[in-house]
Amino acid sequence: MKVLVYGMTDNPGGIESVIMSYVRNVDSEKVQFDFLSTFTPIAYEDELKERGSRVVHLPIRHEHPLQFRKELRAFMDEHAKEYDAIWVHLCSLVNIDVLKLACKKGIPRRLIHCHNxxxxxxxxxxxxxxxxxxxxxxxxxxxWTCSEDAVDWFYGEGIASNPSYVYIPNAINPGDVAFDAQKRQAVREAMGWDGKVVLGNVARLHPQKNQEYLLNALAPVLGKSSNVALAIVGDGELRERLERQAEELGIADNVQFLGLRSDVRDLYQGMDAFVLPSKFEGVSMAFLEAQANGLTCLVSDTLSDEGIVNDNVIKLPITADGEKEWVDAVRRLDDSGNRAEHSKMEGSVHDIHEQVKQFYSRLHV
Incomplete structure (x- = not known):
């Protein structure tokens, strides 16, 4: 089966992680994935090409709308007949041009996948x-949706009764992030984290992810004399503002802005807790990976219970009055015991091996 995928960007974020979980774990003898994107290059492009995927780049739609439509139409005219399905990953329905043309040009299965x-x-x-x-x-x-809490906003009320609607939990390979004590020590030495309690936030720097709140809330435990450090992994439009905020709060010495990293899975090993104060989410892939590693997770109480697998997940308010609760939760962190025993990811609905079986079934592979 040949599947055309649309929705990858140049940022190795949540949608990209979802797609790559399938690319890396689906049998390539059964399914071939090709990619269509307005970003050049897309995240993981070299890996995708090594796996035999075609990657086609279109002009950015809002910058070159006429050229975008011209090249999209030319691609579909020539190649639509090659594909059994198109899999469109979106955070909103602002741009459905690709889906519309895929329908017009006769791609038989047209999957829309909601991510916010x-x-x-x-x-x-x-x-x-x-x-x-x-x-x-x-x-x-x-x-399709990664979160049942998202469907009413994304699709409108009543979609759940549609026979073509499916809730598909975001999924990872638990073995890729399983706790490893030797890796942990090596990472902590390399990152200068020895002797520190390291809190990790893995997300793009965007208002949705709410790092501004995190810095304000945790300022009391991130001062110069503190042994607590915050590592923020990711990049985005708010980076400069957040760096200034850390300076103004006097906590810059204990806040690391690590940017985009290719070794995120190793960084989980060196952390002592994962922090996710998002205002809203589908289901964060980073949150799933942190749980697979067995990390204690401090997350905002605005998030649904979807995606919670382990018993060491603590939900906290993201209000001004709630800042003290984040501080108290950090102060109560306990690294005793076997971290690996906390992870219940293997065999759960968020295990990609389970979801790949369902993927085959849905597409009749």
Missing amino acids: SQNMWGGVRNLVHLQHRKRIIAYATDY
Whole structure:
């Protein structure tokens, strides 16, 4: 089966991690993935090409709308007939051009996969999203979501009764992030974390991910004389503002902005807890990976219980009054015991090996 994938960006974030979990674990003799994107290069492009995937780049739609449509149409005219399915990954329905043309050019299965539970932008984009919500039933054949909390906003009420709707939990390979004591020591030495309690946040630097709140809340435990450090892994539009905030709060010595990293799975080994104060989420892939590693996870109470697998996940408020609860939770962290015993990821619905079986079944591979 040949599947055309749309939705990868140049940022190795959540959607990209979801897609790569399938790429790396699906039998390549059964399914071939090709990629269509407006980003050059896309995340993991070299790996994808090594695996035999075609990667096609289109002009950025909002910068070159006419050229985007021209090249998209040319690609579909020439190649649509080669594909059994198109798998479109979106955080909103602002742009459904690819889905529409895939329908017009006859790609038989057209899967739309929801990855967010709220609009990250607002304004006109939200109005466009609401309009497109009414129209996608004419173009898509399958409606997938990573979170059942997201479906009403993304698809509209009543989608859950549609026989083509499926809840597909985000999934990882637990073995890729399993706790390893030797790796932990090596990472802590390399990162200068020896003697510190290291809190890790893995997310793009965006208002949705709420790192501004995290810095304010944890300032009392991140002072110069503290043995607590915060490692923020990821990049984004808020980086400079967050770096200034850390300086103004007097905590810059104990806050590391590590940017985009290719060794995130190793960094989990060196952390002592994972912190995720997001305002909203589908289900964070980083959160799943942290749990696979057995890390204690401090997450915002605005998130649903979807994605919670382990028993050492603590939900905390992200209000001004709730800041003290984050501080208290950090002060109560206990690294005694076997961290590996906390992870219940293997064999759960968030284990990619379980989801690959379902993927084959849904696509009749």
